[in-house]
Amino acid sequence: MPRIAFTPQLRRFTETPEIDTPAATLRQALEAAFEVNPRLRGYVLDDQGHLRPNVVVFIDGRRSADRIALADSLQPHSQVHVLQALSGG
Template sequence: MARLVFTQQLRRFTEAPEIDTPAPTLRAGLEDAFARNARLRGYILDEQGHLRKNVAVFIDGRRIRDHVSLDDPLAPGSLVHVLQALSGG
């Protein structure tokens, strides 16, 4: 199973559990997390269901490039980090 980890920045706003999921894609894995906490969806996805600009996702240490389809494959044992990208100075 893949493991989704939500960083401390997101946990400030809502419960963001670490979850293990058998999901084959990133989107399906995120849907598993949203099923556990519906409020989390609004912090991760915009109104069109795309990854928000201020959210970064890494699968096994590599940043995803497609913020629209989120169809990146998850392998058994994949580690997914979901975090808010920081900006400003």
């Protein structure tokens, strides 16, 4: 089953569960995580349900191509990592 994990920076704001899900797409995997912790949605998605500009997702080490529909396919053993971009100087 695909596994979804979130960046440690998000733990400062809300619980970030690592979960295994039978999801076939990135959107389905994210929805499974949001079922565990609904507050997480607002940190990852904007009001239109798209990835926030400061969030990037890697699936099996490759950057997600679809920031809008989140329709990237997942394989049975995919590893999904949701990261927040950091800035500073």
